[in-house]
Each structure stands twice: as C-alpha cells, then as structure tokens.
Amino acid sequence: MKRKLIYFLLLLALIQACKKDKEINELYDPTPYDFVKVYRFPNIEVPTDNALTIAKVQLGRSLFYDASLSLSGNTSCATCHNQDFGFTDHELDLSTNDLGNFTSRNASSLFNLVWTDKGFFWDGRASSLELAVEDAINNEQHPEWDVTLANIQADPSYKTSFETAFEYGEVSRDNINKALASFIRTIVSQNAKFDLVTRAQATLTPLEQYGFDSIFVTEKGDCFHCHGVYPFMTDNDFHDNGLQGNGYADLGLGGFNGNAFDQGKMKTPPLRNLSYTAPYMHDGRFASLDEVIDFYSEGVNLTPNIDPLMKKAHQGGLQLSAYEKEALKAFLLTLDDPVFRSNVDYSSPF
C-alpha cells in the first residue's frame, strides 16, 4: 500500500516537473479570429489542433511576406503569390524558385482555400493546408531550416508573436506551417459582381446574363459541371479537360497517386478573379481568356482520360459562335472581386 502511495507521489512530482518545463507563456492569446462570411458561403472547419486565432493569423501574414524564410533571403511566398494578381505570379506561366530554377507548374491562386476539401496543388498531393505550406516552403524557397529558425528565434518581435500565437511559444517548423495556414484560411473572395447578384444587390447586363443562362449553366457550355459550384466556382475536384496531347507531359493527380486512370487530371481552378490571374491552366499555356474560350470551343483533345463531362470533345469542343464566346467571357468577368484584391488585411504588414 505504502509503495503504491510512493509511486503515486513520484508520478505527481514528475507531472509537476513536466508542467514547469512547458509552461504556457503569459503572452499567449487564444482569442478566436472573427471569420466574416456572407450569405451562401458555408461555415468553415479548421483542424482541431490549429484553431483560427487572431494572433496566429497576424503571425502568418508576417511570415507570408518575409523573405527570410528562403535560402537566399530574397524569396517570400508573396514573390509568387502576389495579391495584385489574385495571389498568383505576375503574368508568368512558370515562376522562378529560390534556386533560380523554373517551377514545374503555374503558381496557383490563393483564396477560398479554407473550403478546399479534396487536396491541394494541381495534382492534389497535399491533404491539408498545413502540409501544402510545408511543401511550398521546402520546394519553392529551399530554406536552411537551422539558420531560418535561429534567425526567427533571435528576432525579438517574432519571439513575441510566436509567444502570443502559441501556448508554448516555440519557433518551430510545425508552428510556422500552422501560422501560414491560418493566414491563408482568412483570404476569401466573396464580393464579385456575381456575388452581389446572388444577394440581389446588382444585376447582370443582358450579355452577361446570356453568357450565364445560355452557355455557362447549360449543356451548350457545360462549364457548370466542374466550375459551377457556387460560391466557389470550382468543384475542387480533379479532371482531365482535354488540354494535353496523348502522352501527358504532366501526369497531374495520376503522377501523385500512381493510378493510370488519374493521369492528366488536374485540380479544377476557381473561375474567380480571372482578370488578375493570367496566364491560365497548370502550365500557364494560355495568355488570355479568349484563348481559353477558343480552347473549349475548338481546341479540345480526345485525351485517354478525358472527362465524360467534356461532352463535345469528339467534335473538338463546343463550337461556339463569336457572340456566344463574347457572352461567356462577359459572364466570367463578373466573377472578378476587386474587394478581395484590395483588402488591406491580406497585404504586406511590413
């Protein structure tokens, strides 16, 4: 009996000691971030071990714009994800990473990713935003982790920010990922003209309305099957839209998961903010929206894994008239969101 008591006391002492070792720092501030979402945008979910707090979002924003997370000290996330261009790279089909090499794909836009639920990157290789961030840092910025972490630890303002954002305040890779993911979760686009129309605060012009009613959401255009899920304007899923030739130069999802029937499938990009995000497609092959529309109209290839939803692929595409193309483009441009583009909460804090 006595023995048991001694063990128990020892255990208690041990727990106390551990607690002392890992004391929650005084600055820690778990105040939740007040996520503003409007009509028809669903509630958000975040991983249970990464609650969305104001402190984490602020820290993530600083890290996003901080080039000291790269080997050279010259490349930040914003180098390739620039707010002015819908968080893509300025008119570049491929970007230059921190080692001076081209990235293998066109830089993705970063908005409404808090609702992405089927995988990140064109090939879906990351299952959470935290993992996507880790992948992005290592593959695009090539940091020297020991040096980077030491630099951040030595910076008094970052020390304070990490202590405010995290219970134990560690400057660690895990916490950097969590903070960056938190910031990205707050980047939303929900104020395009088309959003205002759904809230009865604006109306489409006859041309835009024709593009929507008669092409976008009909069998004529078929865009809605993959890009029509309002409010995201993407189903977040992976499809082969007949872009590539027979031998896939980029295997996409199939290259990641090894399935032959997934070769050539890419994550469907959202059709918001297209005015800012040119060039288009995973390899940035189209410089303008006109080229994209011409592709869907006349340039579709019968690729091995072509999606059954590309119903007119056997005839090379939709065969739209000049007026139909113009109307489709006019509708697509109603998805530009200038409020998102100029939102200072997403801009550099430095």
Ligand code: HEC
């Ligand atoms: C050198 C340019 C470059 C830099 C720097 C860069 N990225 Fe990217 N980013 C890309 C490219 C290119 C892709 C698409 C890659 C792919 O799909 O294979 C991408 C894709 C992403 C995605 C996936 C988005 C989606 O819709 O699935 C996320 C998230 C992301 N980057 C976050 C970041 C973060 C955070 C940083 C900074 C730590 C960063 N990126 C730095 C070029 C860059």
Ligand code: HEC
């Ligand atoms: C079968 C699903 C599917 C259908 C139907 C479809 N798309 Fe796409 N769309 C995709 C996929 C997947 C991509 C990315 C392909 C790639 O980069 O390899 C894409 C890319 C795009 C892009 C480029 C966006 C960017 O940011 O790079 C635009 C614009 C676009 N589609 C518009 C349309 C329009 C307009 C229609 C109707 C005429 C349409 N799509 C029909 C799946 C589809």
